[in-house]
Amino acid sequence: DAGVTQSPTHLIKTRGQQVTLRCSPKSGHDTVSWYQQALGQGPQFIFQYYEEEERQRGNFPDRFSGHQFPNYSSELNVNALLLGDSALYLCASSNKSRLAGPYEQYFGPGTRLTVT
Amino acid sequence: KNQVEQSPQSLIILEGKNCTLQCNYTVSPFSNLRWYKQDTGRGPVSLTIMTFSENTKSNGRYTATLDADTKQSSLHITASQLSDSASYICVVSELTGGGNKLTFGTGTQLKVEL
Numbered sequence: 382d383a384g385v386t387q388s389p390t391h392l393i394k395t396r397g398q399q400v401t402l403r404c405s406p407k408s409g410h411d412t413v414s415w416y417q418q419a420l421g422q423g424p425q426f427i428f429q430y431y432e433e434e435e436r437q438r439g440n441f442p443d444r445f446s447g448h449q450f451p452n453y454s455s456e457l458n459v460n461a462l463l464l465g466d467s468a469l470y471l472c473a474s475s476n477k478s479r480l481a482g483p484y485e486q487y488f489g490p491g492t493r494l495t496v497t
Numbered sequence: 498k499n500q501v502e503q504s505p506q507s508l509i510i511l512e513g514k515n516c517t518l519q520c521n522y523t524v525s526p527f528s529n530l531r532w533y534k535q536d537t538g539r540g541p542v543s544l545t546i547m548t549f550s551e552n553t554k555s556n557g558r559y560t561a562t563l564d565a566d567t568k569q570s571s572l573h574i575t576a577s578q579l580s581d582s583a584s585y586i587c588v589v590s591e592l593t594g595g596g597n598k599l600t601f602g603t604g605t606q607l608k609v610e611l
Contacts, residue, residue, distance in 0.1 A: 385540070416601075423501075423586055423601035424541070437598060471540050484597065488533075488540030 383408060385474050385489035393495045394462050402457040402492045406474030413455040414486070415447060416471040424471055430455055431477045459494075467496045499524040501589050501602035509608045514577055518605045520570040520587030528592035532561050532572045535584045535604065544572070544585075577609045 416424035430449035533541035
């Protein structure tokens with residue numbers, strides 16, 4: 382049973398460029414949440430997708446956008462990259478039917494983005 | 498503003514010793530509280546999840562407590578091992594109309610030494 386997978390593992394981009402990160406949820410999960418984790422900080426919630434729509438969003442600018450595909454996988458897109466976007470980007474999957482309760486959320490290994 | 502504060506920020510203990518990590522929160526309305534273990538460069542892994550009605554939950558050598566009245570939680574690690582070296586993150590869930598919304602603490606960095 383594959384857990385949450387993310388690609389790529391590492392990425393280096395230049396300021397102003399655009400980046401796309403990918404996530405495949407754990408088998409049986411239909412909800413994907415994205416987080417940004419700066420060095421030495423806790424993860425910050427970016428947004429959550431289920432049924433191919435953005436359902437919740439944290440305090441991130443519109444430069445951060447996402448998409449969920451019919452197979453539940455998801456992409457995180459960041460436009461006009463800033464140096465401050467350098468972070469570990471985590472994807473977590475869960476099951477929509479459990480969202481109202483103490484649902485279990487499984488994290489992927491993350492994508493380390495460095496903006497130079 | 499909902500906040501989760503953890504203490505200490507970092508901790509060094511000797512292998513075999515016990516330790517307790519603290520978490521205070523202001524999240525409301527409260528839904529549940531989680532403790533995660535995060536190894537460097539990896540995604541967090543869930544240790545425990547507690548709802549309002551639970552005041553203690555164990556997972557092997559990890560025991561979490563919750564006092565919903567004082568909005569405090571602790572994570573006790575017994576007989577520490579070198580592999581316990583990691584960041585321990587307290588996460589509090591707020592129940593919203595759209596489901597649970599998670600607020601993460603900044604973590605306690607634990608190092609276990611010989």
